[in-house]
Amino acid sequence: MLPVHLQPESHVPLYVQLRDQLRALVHAGDLRPGDRIPASRELAGALGVHRTTVANAYAELESEGLIQGHVGRGTFIRGDGHGLRITPPAPPVLDGARGIRWELLFADERGEEVLSRLTAAAPEDALSFVMARPAEEFFPVEDLQTCINAVLRREAVEVLRLGPSDGYGPLKEALIDVLRKDGIPVKDENIMITDGCQQSLDLISKAFVRPGDSVILENPAYPGAVAIFNGARARCLAVPVRTHAEPGAALGMDIEALEDTLAANRVKLIVVTPDFNNPTGMSLPMESRRKLLELAARHQVPVVEDHIYGRLYGQEPRVPSLKQLDRGDLVIHIDSFAKVAFPGLRVGWIVAPAAAIERLRVVKQNTDIHTDQLAQASLAEFLKRGLFTKHVAKMRKIYALRLAALDEALRKYMPSGTRWTKPEGGMCLWLELPPGFDASELLIHAKERGVLFAPGRYFYVQNPLPNTLRLSYASMSEKEIARGVAILADLLRAEMKKRERGVRRAERSRVALV
C-alpha cells in the first residue's frame, strides 16, 4: 500500500493532504509513469477515510494531468509525454546547479493558505460567504474624495513628507475624540496609528512576545492572529469559546478554562475579541468581561482586545468594551477602519498605557517607519466632518437586516441537526452541521453550485471540529443570503437522505461528506 499518512486533526482537509502526498510521491520518484494506483474504494478502506475523500484527491490529480484512469484497467501515473501539467506544491529549484533552493530557506513550514486555496477557481458570480468585509456598494466614495481633496489643498507637503511613527497628528486627535465618545478618555501618549489590526497584532507580538512565550487565544480564533503568534514561535494556548448555552455556563470565551490556563502556565498575553468574535459571532457577557479583567490583573497578564467589529452592534445598549472597564491599565485595545469602510486604505489604531505605546512606537518605526499619511489625513478629515459616525450608523442598520435575513433563511431551510450562533452584530455567524459531516467536503460541492463559505477547521487553534463553518454575510444582499443558504441546505439534506437510506455503512466520526 502507498506510504500515505493523513492527519485528521490538521487544518488541511483530508483530500488536500492526500492529493499533496500523492503528488510528492510522484515527484520523489516513488510513483513512476505507468504505475497503477489503488482504486478509490480500496485506498479509502486502507486509510480509514471516506471514498469521496480519495475520489476528490484523484479528481484534482487527474485535472493536473498527473494520473489517468483507463476503463476496466484502473488508474495509472501518467508519463511525461502525455501532456503532463504538474502544479508543483513546493517552489521549483531554480537555475539548476547555481540556483538557490529558495524553499529550503523558508524560516518556517510554509503557511497553508487553506481558505484561498479552497475558494480558488470558483466562478466570479459565486455567492460568497467567505470574507468578513464591508458592503462596498455603500462605500461613501464621494465623501472620501471630498476629504482627500481638502487634505491635498491644505496640507499636501505635510502629508507627503516622512512622518512620525506613532501616527499623523490630526488623525490621532480625531480618534481621541471618537474614543472619548466611546467612553475611553485617552491622551496623545496612549494612542498609535498602524496599518490595521493585522499589523497591530504583529507589532504587539514583536514588542512583547519572545520565542517560547505562551499566548492565550480563543478557540476558534481569527486565523490572522494565530499566524502572527505562530510566526513569532509563541506557544498558542487555546481557550474554548462556548457558542451555545449550557446550564450554568455563559456564552463566549470559557472563563473557567481561562482561569485554569492562567493558573497552569506563565502567560504573556491574552488575545480576545469580546464583541462579535470572528469567526463565531459570539460576544462576551458583561460578567465574563469583569472576570476576565480580574484574572488578568491577578496574574499580571495584559489583554489584547480586538475591537474591530465592536462598532457594528445590532442592538442598544452596547456592552462596554474591555478598555472601558479597564481600571488597571491592563488592556491593549486595537481597532481599525477596515470593517466600517475602505479596507483598501490600511489604517488602524492601538490604545494602550503610555509605556506600551512608547515601546510599540519604536517597533513600528523599525517595521515600516510609519503608516501611509495620505490615508491617515483623509480619514482624519472623514472623522472630523462627522462622516464616519454617519456611515457607521447607516451600516449598522444594513448589517442588522442582513443578519436577520441570514437567521431567517437558516431557520427556514436548514434541516434539523444543524445549529448556529445568534450574533448581535459584527459580520460572522457560525454554523454547525450534524456530527460526522465535514464542512470542507461540503464546500467542494457547494462551489459547484456557486456558493462559498469558510470551513470551520481553518479557525481552530487546536481540536478542530470539521462539522463547523463560518458564514460572513455583511457583503451580501438579503436575497443573496437567502439563495445561498437554500443551496447549502439543499446539499445537506440530500446527503442526510442518502445516509438515512443506509446507502452507506456506519460512518466513522471523521468521514467525508458527498
Place this chain on the structure above:
Amino acid sequence: MLPVHLQPESHVPLYVQLRDQLRALVHAGDLRPGDRIPASRELAGALGVHRTTVANAYAELESEGLIQGHVGRGTFIRGDGHGLRITPPAPPVLDGARGIRWELLFADERGEEVLSRLTAAAPEDALSFVMARPAEEFFPVEDLQTCINAVLRREAVEVLRLGPSDGYGPLKEALIDVLRKDGIPVKDENIMITDGCQQSLDLISKAFVRPGDSVILENPAYPGAVAIFNGARARCLAVPVRTHAEPGAALGMDIEALEDTLAANRVKLIVVTPDFNNPTGMSLPMESRRKLLELAARHQVPVVEDHIYGRLYGQEPRVPSLKQLDRGDLVIHIDSFAKVAFPGLRVGWIVAPAAAIERLRVVKQNTDIHTDQLAQASLAEFLKRGLFTKHVAKMRKIYALRLAALDEALRKYMPSGTRWTKPEGGMCLWLELPPGFDASELLIHAKERGVLFAPGRYFYVQNPLPNTLRLSYASMSEKEIARGVAILADLLRAEMKKRERGVRRAERSRVALV
C-alpha cells in the same frame, strides 16, 4: 567610587551612558538625596574618559533637577522637596499594585533611538544634515493630485476594497515596465508591493531568517536594517565598507572580507546597498559586483540588494544593479518611491525569484494584509503618465548640484586632518574627523550653533569609529549646505587649536570633543 561601567564600543554616546547609569543609581536608591557625587575631573579620570563627557552628563542631570551644584562644596543628589523633575528612562509602574510593569514585558532590550534623542530639542530652523530624505519643495503635488483624482473617478471601489497581498495589479504592471527599462525583465510572479524598503527588509527577515541565523551586513550600514535583523535575533556579521582608496583594494564593500566571512560562517543572507550606500555614499565597483555574485552563487547565499538610492545617480553611465547582473536567481532586489518623492506615501517593491515572492506574499498577508491601495493606484498612475521618470530626472540634477556644493564647501572650510567620501549620487556623504575626535560630542556643540548631523557610531554594526559622521544633503539648499559646513568647520578648527596650544594633555583615543 561609583559603580559605573561605560562601553566605548556601544552605539550610545558615552555621556548618555553615564547620564543614564547615574540616574538609575538614584532610582535604585544607591545614591540618595544629599549624597555628594565626584567632581567631573575626578570621575573622568577614574573612568578614563574626557572631562567634558562627565560635564555633559552632569549638565543633563542638573537640567532634570536630579543633581545640584553648590559653590565651594561640590555636586549633590537633590531631595524630593526641591522641585525634582525626573524623566525616568524606563516606563513607570502603572497603577500601583494592580498595574502591569510593561517595561518588564518588552521582548528585547529597548532599542535606543540615539539619532532622534541626539537631535531632539534642536531649534526648528536648524540646518539639518540628519535625514536622508527628498527635497520636499520640489514635490510634484499637483501632478499627484491629478493622478489621485483620475484614480478615484475611474476605480474608486477597486481601490477602496480589500486587495491582493502581492500588490495592486496596475502598480505591478507599471513597475514591470520601469524594471524592463532598468534592464531587469520580470514577470508578474517576480514582483511584490510593500510599504517601503523598511518593510521589505522586515518581510525578508520573517520569510528567511530564524533566530540564530547569520546575516551579513555592510559596516557601517543602514540602522533600519540592523534593527530588523537584531529584532529577529539573527547574528549580524559585519563586512567593512572601504571609504578611501588603498593600493590594490577597491572602494565599497571589502570583497575579500566578504569571502572570508562566507567561508567561516553558514550565512543566510547578504544585505548590501551597492549604489550610494547609506551612510557612506560609497558604490560597489563593477568588478566587486561580479565577485559578490560569484561568492553568493558558490556559497548558495541569497543577496538582498537595497536599491533605494539607485536611481539618484549623478553621472552616466550607471553601473548595472546586482539584479541586472544576476544570472543565478540569487538576488532579492528592494526599492521604493521614498527617496524620489512622497515618502509620506508608504510604497516600495521587491523583485525576486517567483519562489521567494510566493513565500514573501504569504508573510505580507500575515503581516498587514496588503499595502494601502489609494497610494498604490495613485503611484501607478504617476508612473504610467511618465511623471515618475520626469521627476527622477529633475531631482537627479538637483541632488548632483547639492552634492557638488557640499564637496566644494568641505574643500573650502574643513581643516586638514579631515577627509570625506566622494559619492557619485544618492543622498549621503561620510566625513571623518581627525582621530581622537568624537562626532557625538561635536553634535552637542553644533546643535547650539543650529547645525545637526548624524554621528557615525549610530551606523556601525560593530567597531564604531566615533570620529565619523554622516552628512545628508538632499533636503538642503546649496546655501544652507555651505553655511552648515562652515559652522561645523569653525567648531572643529577651534577645538583643534585648543589642542594644539597644549591646553589639554595628550588625548586618549576615545576622548571627547569640547
